[in-house]
Amino acid sequence: MHTIEFLRHPAPEHPSAHLWAVRVDGVDLRRRVADATRALWHPELADQFEDQEREEEELLLTQHAGLPTTEFAPAHFLTPKDSTPVLGCSCGIWGCWPLLAAVGVTAESVTWTGFRQPHRPRWGTLPLGPFTFARTSYERALASAPTLDRDPLEGEQPGTCS
Incomplete structure (x- = not known):
């Protein structure tokens, strides 16, 4: 089983x-998505930036943001659906570039699988997951999500996840 943490943080703007x-x-x-889409983005981004490596990595890490808490209540993450943002x-604007996943829910677990970017159908299913979480831990993480004073990616060192 995988572990999950839900956090809340201020929107940049x-x-x-x-x-x-x-x-x-x-x-x-977002770091996992950057790793999963790096090779897919590479042909599109080749020779696009002055400092190619740094700016490409920045784009990869910032291609997504969290979903607004005002529009997505905790129940959103517990609703079984094939295309869940x-x-x-x-x-x-969350729908401009969403990351979708199939969310499966049983009495014992919650599974995220079939990650995809609907605006890049040629990418198909991303090499990400599946992630299966113990339902009790998942619900606890969702119900007790701490509110941070900044985006948790701020200050992190660039690079790939382990």
């Missing part, structure tokens, strides 16, 4: 609004 952040096995889900777009 609207500090009074909060976004959901998700960590799977201690790693921010688990991350939104960093522009502030």
Whole structure:
């Protein structure tokens, strides 16, 4: 079983609004998505930046943001569905660049699988997951999500997850 943490943090442009952040096995889900999409993005981003390596990595890490807590109640993450948004777009409009996953729920577990980017159908299912969580731990993490004073990715060192 995997572990999950749900966190809330201020939205970059609207500090009074909060976004959901998700960590799977201690790693921010956005970092996992960056790793899963790096090779897919590479042909599109080749020779696009002055400092290619640094700026490409920054784009990969900031391609998604958390979902707004005002629009996505905790029950959203416990509703079985084939296309559940688990991350939104960093522009502030979550549907602009969502990360979708199939969420399966049983009495014992919650599973996230079939991650995809609907605006890049040619990417297919991303090499991410599946992640299966003990339902009691999942519900506890969702119900007791702490509110941070900043985005948990701020200050982290760039690089891939383990």
